[in-house]
Amino acid sequence: MVTAKEAAAAAMDASKYVRYTPEQVEALERLYYECPKPSSLRRQQLVRDCLVLAGVDPKQIKVWFQNRRCREKQRKESSRLQALNRKLTAMNKLLMEENDRLQKQVTQLVYENGYYRQQTQSAGLVTTDTSCESVVTSGHQNVAAAAPQAQPRDAGPAGLMSIAEETLTEFLSKATGTAVEWVQMSGMKPGPDSIGIIAISHGCAGVAARACGLVGMEPAKVAEVLKDRPLWLRDCRSMELYAPTTLAPARDFWLLRYTSILDDGSLVVCERSLSTKQGGPSMPLVQPFIRGEMLPSGFLIRPSDGGGSVIHIVDHMDLEPWSVPEVVRPLYESSAMVAQKMSMAALRYLRQVAHEDTHSVITGWGRQPAALRALSQKLTRGFNEALNGLADDGWSVIESDGVDDVCISVNSSLSKVINCNATFNNGLPVVSSSVLCAKASMLLQDVSPPALLRFMREQRSQWADSNLDAFFASAMKPNFCNLPMSRLGGFSGQVILPLAHTFDPEEFLEVIKLGNASNYQDALLHRDLFLLQMYNGVDENMVGTCSELIFAPIDASFSDDSPLLPSGFRIIPIDAPLDTSSPKCTLDLASTLEVGTPRSRINGSGPGNAGSAGSKAVMTIVFQFAFESHLQDSVAAMARQYMRSIITSVQRIALALSSSRLVPHGSSISHTPASPEATTLARWICQSYRFHFGAELIKSADGSGCEAVLKTLWHHASAILCCSLKALPVFTFANQSGLDMLETTLVALQDITLEKVFDDQGRKNLCAELPGIMEQGFTCIPGGLCVSGLGRPVSYEKALAWKVLDDDSGAHCICFMFVNWSFV
Numbered sequence: 001m002v003t004a005k006e007a008a009a010a011a012m013d014a015s016k017y018v019r020y021t022p023e024q025v026e027a028l029e030r031l032y033y034e035c036p037k038p039s040s041l042r043r044q045q046l047v048r049d050c051l052v053l054a055g056v057d058p059k060q061i062k063v064w065f066q067n068r069r070c071r072e073k074q075r076k077e078s079s080r081l082q083a084l085n086r087k088l089t090a091m092n093k094l095l096m097e098e099n100d101r102l103q104k105q106v107t108q109l110v111y112e113n114g115y116y117r118q119q120t121q122s123a124g125l126v127t128t129d130t131s132c133e134s135v136v137t138s139g140h141q142n143v144a145a146a147a148p149q150a151q152p153r154d155a156g157p158a159g160l161m162s163i164a165e166e167t168l169t170e171f172l173s174k175a176t177g178t179a180v181e182w183v184q185m186s187g188m189k190p191g192p193d194s195i196g197i198i199a200i201s202h203g204c205a206g207v208a209a210r211a212c213g214l215v216g217m218e219p220a221k222v223a224e225v226l227k228d229r230p231l232w233l234r235d236c237r238s239m240e241l242y243a244p245t246t247l248a249p250a251r252d253f254w255l256l257r258y259t260s261i262l263d264d265g266s267l268v269v270c271e272r273s274l275s276t277k278q279g280g281p282s283m284p285l286v287q288p289f290i291r292g293e294m295l296p297s298g299f300l301i302r303p304s305d306g307g308g309s310v311i312h313i314v315d316h317m318d319l320e321p322w323s324v325p326e327v328v329r330p331l332y333e334s335s336a337m338v339a340q341k342m343s344m345a346a347l348r349y350l351r352q353v354a355h356e357d358t359h360s361v362i363t364g365w366g367r368q369p370a371a372l373r374a375l376s377q378k379l380t381r382g383f384n385e386a387l388n389g390l391a392d393d394g395w396s397v398i399e400s401d402g403v404d405d406v407c408i409s410v411n412s413s414l415s416k417v418i419n420c421n422a423t424f425n426n427g428l429p430v431v432s433s434s435v436l437c438a439k440a441s442m443l444l445q446d447v448s449p450p451a452l453l454r455f456m457r458e459q460r461s462q463w464a465d466s467n468l469d470a471f472f473a474s475a476m477k478p479n480f481c482n483l484p485m486s487r488l489g490g491f492s493g494q495v496i497l498p499l500a501h502t503f504d505p506e507e508f509l510e511v512i513k514l515g516n517a518s519n520y521q522d523a524l525l526h527r528d529l530f531l532l533q534m535y536n537g538v539d540e541n542m543v544g545t546c547s548e549l550i551f552a553p554i555d556a557s558f559s560d561d562s563p564l565l566p567s568g569f570r571i572i573p574i575d576a577p578l579d580t581s582s583p584k585c586t587l588d589l590a591s592t593l594e595v596g597t598p599r600s601r602i603n604g605s606g607p608g609n610a611g612s613a614g615s616k617a618v619m620t621i622v623f624q625f626a627f628e629s630h631l632q633d634s635v636a637a638m639a640r641q642y643m644r645s646i647i648t649s650v651q652r653i654a655l656a657l658s659s660s661r662l663v664p665h666g667s668s669i670s671h672t673p674a675s676p677e678a679t680t681l682a683r684w685i686c687q688s689y690r691f692h693f694g695a696e697l698i699k700s701a702d703g704s705g706c707e708a709v710l711k712t713l714w715h716h717a718s719a720i721l722c723c724s725l726k727a728l729p730v731f732t733f734a735n736q737s738g739l740d741m742l743e744t745t746l747v748a749l750q751d752i753t754l755e756k757v758f759d760d761q762g763r764k765n766l767c768a769e770l771p772g773i774m775e776q777g778f779t780c781i782p783g784g785l786c787v788s789g790l791g792r793p794v795s796y797e798k799a800l801a802w803k804v805l806d807d808d809s810g811a812h813c814i815c816f817m818f819v820n821w822s823f824v
Contacts (some may be wrong), residue, residue: 028064288390534548782798798819
């Protein structure tokens with residue numbers, strides 16, 4: 001019999017340091033790469049199967065794997081900190097350069113201020129002298145100061161090289177000098193996690209933006225990407241910029257591009273418009289474009305000491321605002337719009353590509369991020385192409401019906417017809433011979449663009465006609481005439497299936513399933529309609545941004561390279577941005593519109609719920625329909641009627657949202673009654689929290705009754721989620737913060753299981769705490785990481801979990817509350 005003393009000695013021997021032979025280390029490393037955390041049985045099997053480990057105690061092998069995981073974690077953390085240090089060092093250098101530039105600009109402004117003050121005083125003295133000599137002298141000075149006209153230059157290489165050298169000098173003076181007075185863009189503070197240093201011009205001709213940032217790519221590759229402007233600028237087609245609305249034509253440019261390497265090794269790509277202003281060759285105007293002017297702009301790319309590149313981007317243009325209606329003229333006079341659509345878009349794209357080059361990323365849809373970018377770009381480009389309706393793309397405008405609110409154009413070009421049919425035919429004969437586009441623009445006032453599009457995304461039935469959706473989508477399928485009309489009208493609901501974010505943090509793709517089938521096979525059988533949808537509800541506090549909801553019909557056989565026929569909505573603010581709008585506005589609006597009660601909603605706390613009186617935005621609506629050419633007149637009439645019904649619905653929704661935003665803070669408002677199930681669950685959640693923790697979850701709600709409790713719980717700052725008591729728990733309820741954290745909707749919430757939310761460590765902590773929750777009734781889970789429905793990591797300070805009891809003290813569900821969460 002082994003004594004306690006002998007057992008202690010044996011344990012002490014087992015815990016002693018063991019020196020492994022190279023062969024033993026090699027065998028352990030092989031297993032580590034296969035399974036970093038082997039079970040006890042796996043370790044014992046390793047000892048039995050591997051002869052070189054035959055004499056090693058399994059407990060020692062367990063210790064080795066623990067140490068190996070610890071070393072791996074330390075190595076990753078060390079690499080992360082070294083990369084962060086290199087990034088901070090490069091950012092610090094960039095900020096020091098920016099500080100030097102600003103000091104030079106201050107010195108220049110002080111000098112100019114003193115000069116102009118002296119000139120003002122001198123002018124005062126001159127005006128007091130009324131003699132003829134002083135008047136003649138003043139006139140002579142003005143003539144002498146007039147700028148000389150540019151002399152015509154040689155149109156050959158020598159003349160172009162002269163213009164290119166001047167362009168390079170002017171560009172560098174803007175990128176690193178004081179040729180333009182740059183003002184930091186609102187909300188764009190530099191930092192290690194920021195996109196870069198973003199500035200817009202003040203007081204210069206045209207509109208200009210400047211961006212400086214760090215990218216983990218070599219300068220040559222950066223230049224290669226930036227030169228291909230249509231790759232990262234979706235509004236660009238060759239040397240042309242698509243018009244964002246139907247109210248103005250597109251812009252084209254006649255450019256000279258010059259690439260050079262400076263003495264310090266920096267790579268420069270600069271460009272400017274060629275015109276008679278510089279004495280260079282010109283190009284005749286092309287209809288229907290308005291010729292824009294690009295002033296010296298470009299990219300300065302230099303290697304960073306810590307690896308990667310430091311980039312300076314300057315975009316300086318004159319978009320000829322005189323040529324557009326006054327209502328949209330601010331769009332063409334906004335440097336912030338140039339910064340958002342061009343300078344920042346270039347930096348975002350570069351950073352995303354650099355991240356993909358160093359990380360193996362697979363989205364929740366099983367697609368590579370590059371494939372998702374291609375899909376979103378295809379949606380946007382198809383939308384822009386239909387919106388602009390350029391003749392060289394095959395579009396032609398058909399005669400109006402006497403009312404100019406909706407413009408109809410048709411495209412019967414072979415490439416367009418083949419593309420739209422290729423989405424569905426799968427080798428079967430082509431069905432549709434033409435594509436019709438109906439488009440219109442409307443003015444919105446006192447409404448949040450993201451809130452409006454968010455509602456339209458989540459409540460499609462409030463504005464869309466399911467019969468027409470199904471009919472036109474089926475028109476691209478073979479034998480669509482055999483599709484029962486009763487089935488066409490059967491799409492009463494929608495299911496939103498999130499896919500993933502694209503390179504824009506506010507943009508993501510999703511699939512909308514309209515119909516009753518639960519899988520793709522049933523969908524094929526029942527001819528359900530799917531929509532590939534891109535939603536971009538950007539922060540409305542960011543100047544120069546637009547919100548988009550673009551979608552295209554697809555079927556269950558859709559692949560990444562399938563052509564698309566996009567339709568949708570785009571909203572662009574045309575004056576000062578509205579205050580931040582909370583997503584809460586869509587909670588009760590659907591029921592408000594359905595039952596016809598007064599336009600109101602559950603009002604959240606904070607400044608985001610009050611609209612800015614007088615704020616304006618332009619909404620552009622584009623819908624494309626495939627059809628057979630002999631049906632053109634009837635399809636055009638149907639499209640006009642459909643577009644006008646959509647415009648009416650949008651006006652109704654916007655009015656409801658606008659009136660809800662104008663409710664003063666702290667005022668007593670009425671709201672539509674919530675469902676009895678939701679109010680009861682809210683009461684159970686708060687009562688159970690009080691029972692388990694001895695404290696109140698929410699402050700005393702305004703008003704009395706369960707509806708006030710639900711309202712307060714819905715607006716709680718922490719993410720509150722309830723999951724079912726099943727073998728595979730799924731979420732059954734979430735407040736607004738919970739929906740934001742999971743990046744989902746109430747409709748799609750039940751498709752998310754509990755285990756998908758937590759990472760490996762979180763699942764381990766949850767498994768350890770779950771028995772305590774069921775026995776004790778509550779627990780506190782330490783801070784960590786979880787994952788949103790779109791795959792984005794979310795950090796939280798801590799999570800509280802408690803058992804929700806019904807009125808009979810029976811367990812109804814488990815409630816989780818994530819405190820101080822944020823996206824990583």
